[in-house]
Amino acid sequence: VSFSRKLNGECTILKIVDDFVIAGSKTGNIICWEIESGEEMWNLFFDGPCSDIGNSSENIFITESDKVHCIEVGNGSVIWSKSIGGVSDYLFALEDKLWVTSSTYTFEIQDYEDSNVLLLNAAGEIEERWEISGKAWFILVKNKIAFVGLSGQNGYAELKIGLPPKYIELENDGSI
Secondary structure (H helix, E strand, C coil): CCCCCCCCCCEEEEEEECCEEEEEECCCEEEEEECCCCCEEEEEECCCCEEEEEECCCEEEEEECCEEEEEECCCCCEEEEEECCCEEEEEEEECCEEEEEEEEEECCCCEEEEEEEEEECCCCCEEEEEEECCCEEEEEEECCEEEEEECCCCCEEEEECCCCCEEECCCCCCCC
16 A cells, blocks of 8 residues: 655654554654554654664664653553653664664864763663764664764774773775
């Protein structure tokens, strides 16, 4: 079935989870539609903007503004919401853990001053926090190790539970 639906504001995130399409907007509106019928299943409003979306087997995770939310896919119930400090950027859900990046932009220096990666458990409690050098531009987790791409020519950070960040520089002469 093809269908067109309205989302309050510009679409910033979109994900298919099981039999549902979930979209989030710059204004903080999150809507879930059933794929087969196009029927709206639930609709939520947060402060926005929605910046990333991930999922586990039964839940989705949304980053928006300075928060991350855990939402039950089937009915739209908000299981928990957590303020993470700074602006939430990217996330990666893996089993019962959620890795979230955040950054703080300082207008006086016109750059990102603080960047962090947080590891949250299934209840939304912070288990670990790493301060990293540079703004995160992506996060990937494999074998319980997070790889975080960093802004500029900073390469990436490798994060292991219980250890400080390990920085890996990329060979780059600055040309594109």
